[in-house]
Amino acid sequence: MVGIVRLLVAISSLTLLVRAAPSPPKYVELYTEQMVDHFNYELQDTFMERYFLSNVYWKGSGPLFFYTGNEGAIEGFYDNTGFLFELAENFSALIVFAEHRYYGKSLPYGESTFTLSHIGYLTAEQALADYAVLISRLRTQYRISKVISFGGSYGGMLSAWFRFKYPNSVDGALAASAPIYIVANLTSPYAFFGLVTQDFEKVDSRCPLYVREAYAEIDTLAAQGEEGLKQITEAFELCSPLTSDKVYLKNSSKNIHTSFLAPLPAYPVTVACNSLVAAESKLHGLAQAADISTASNIIFSNGDLDPWSVGGVTESLSESLTAILIKGGAHHLDLRFSNPADPPSVIEAREKEKEIIAGWIKS
Structure with missing residues (x-):
């Protein structure tokens, strides 16, 4: 569960240090x-x-x-x-x-x-x-x-x-x-996440590796069947038990890092990447x-x-x-x-x- 813990630490860190935006005018x-x-x-x-x-x-x-x-x-x-x-x-x-x-x-x-x-x-x-x-x-x-x-x-x-x-x-x-x-x-329609990877690499070259490890761990646990899915459910504190739709879970976690509507802090990639690295250190201590x-x-x-x-x-x-x-x-x-x-x-x-x-x- 090491990789998933890293990912969860990074995701949770994005909800911190968020400055409240001014209110838009009445309509x-x-x-x-x-x-x-x-x-x-x-x-x-x-x-x-x-x-x-x-x-x-x-x-x-x-x-x-x-x-x-x-x-x-x-x-x-x-x-x-x-x-x-x-x-x-x-x-x-x-x-x-x-x-x-x-x-x-x-x-x-x-x-x-x-x-x-x-x-x-x-x-x-x-x-x-x-x-x-x-x-x-x-x-x-x-x-x-x-x-x-x-x-x-x-x-x-x-x-x-x-x-x-x-x-x-x-x-x-x-x-x-x-x-x-x-x-x-x-x-290329696949260039999007290539640039996402580059953004994380600019902060710390280890970040993309940690994210890949987390998603690989999700795949491994999901392949174990009911017990593995239960561990994923508990780790992410999901509202309902995960059955087999791990793809949706993975995509949702990706979008947390890229959604412009989410209440993110300034330089969210930097915050997330630094959290990944910090978690790693802590875990070692623990149309045309x-x-x-x-x-x-x-x-x-x-x-x-x-x-x-x-x-x-x-x-x-x-x-x-x-x-x-x-x-x-x-x-x-x-x-x-x-x-x-x-x-x-x-x-x-x-x-x-x-x-x-x-x-x-x-x-």
């Missing part, structure tokens, strides 16, 4: 009617798409800052995209966070949303059309002239594609940690994409510690397709609230992003 929960299929008018089914709206900083005029919601209920993204709020206060912007169809409360067919006959309407193309319709309505209702979209990870890809596919709807986009090249099969070069007004930001950066745009493609590489930055760290623990590089990145967005709004 109202609203809904807008959307077509289930925007591209086939023989189907007239509709659903109610949820979105959050905040006018805390808006003064009756100003731009719309629009978050292109990604794979999850919109609350999680609203609570973890503080940089948008900081910019909104500076530019007196109206704030809207749109929920992606098929997530949260935006379920086209209620309890039968995920049946085979309905799941085909869960596509990025349909989601982008939802956002275009919503923005059109918001422009009319609030007499908005300028719209800037924001998104991180898959939401960042949506934000970039939104500007590319609907340039009449959005005037500029901040696409943070958007691995569009992986989706386009221009980068469209050509984006034709687009404009998109910021692609990536942290060099972010495994998804292997599929991101890391070099500027033109004067208006700007790449910002954040040294020491993690997965769309620039979209989070400002924090005293932020590396200087992310502070500089946000200032550059702010400058570029200001130019879009004024032009």
Whole structure:
């Protein structure tokens, strides 16, 4: 159980030393009617798409800052995209966070949303059309002239594609940690955990070995049958006995180290790796994409510690397709609230992003 104990120590350490983030501004929960299929008018089914709206900083005029919601209920993204709020206060912007169809409360067919006959309407193309319709309505209702979209990870890809596919709807986009090249099969889909390994090796070359030992030990115990599974259950203090789904357990533990929604301390890889090494010492004592070069007004930001950066745009493609590489930055760290623990590089990145967005709004 030595390897598993090391892993548990590292995981538990990530819940310590977490600085409470500022609270996002108040919002109202609203809904807008959307077509289930925007591209086939023989189907007239509709659903109610949820979105959050905040006018805390808006003064009756100003731009719309629009978050292109990604794979999850919109609350999680609203609570973890503080940089948008900081910019909104500076530019007196109206704030809207749109929920992606098929997530949260935006379920086209209620309890039968995920049946085979309905799941085909869960596509990025349909989601982008939802956002275009919503923005059109918001422009009319609030007499908005300028719209800037924001998104991180898959939401960042949506934000970039939104500007590319609907340039009449959005005037500029901040696409943070958007691995569009992986989706386009221009980068190996297996490169993600390769970079995760490199991140741990940069802290301490022993860390990847300890993690591999832990996962190998899980496999060994699981192969022993009921008794081995019982030991894993007790070690991880699982809510219910582990049967045979060790893959889910292993993937869950991996995601703890990489999830941007988890309450992690600054430099979580460093914290986890140092805990692994300390535990060791203690234990010894004990899809092909469209050509984006034709687009404009998109910021692609990536942290060099972010495994998804292997599929991101890391070099500027033109004067208006700007790449910002954040040294020491993690997965769309620039979209989070400002924090005293932020590396200087992310502070500089946000200032550059702010400058570029200001130019879009004024032009």
